[in-house]
Amino acid sequence: MKRTAIFPGSFDPFTRGHEDIVLRGIKMFDEIIICIGHNAAKSNRYFDVDMMVKKIEQTFSTHNNISVMVYNELTADLAKRLNANFLLRGLRNTTDFEYENSISQVNRHLYNDLETVFLITSPHLAPISSSIIRDVHRFGGDVSDLIPYKLP
């Protein structure tokens, strides 16, 4: 059976921390689908979602088993629909753990065949978060070392 994992998140923006989780994850799975959770009607994203799809596609252009999509539904339903039995997430600290612990329990309650797989962050990438990048970018700071592509 093909081992497909979804990697859901806001990815506003996709960071070097996210890239690291995907590149380590693809050693365990046949396919990873990066799923950007986005509700066009209620969007308060900082980075445009279509631009982010393109940038993530460019980042993994040499991997034909890594793809990107946008979704607006329950993550458990999405996984079922995509025939994905694994949900990939990254863990940086205990705050991430507290949050991820409950979500993974709920997701498994909603879809019993969905296993959440956690990868502990690589130490040099632990301080990187999308919210810090947004704050630095908003005030004109240089974020190029924190993301794996160039912003327009």
Ligand code: ADP
């Ligand atoms: P969400 O809004 O769902 O938390 P994010 O886009 O912020 O989505 O993050 C998606 C996933 O990536 C989460 O599991 C998060 O913990 C993980 N992640 C974020 N930054 C890092 C990092 N620097 N190293 C490892 N994992 C990370």
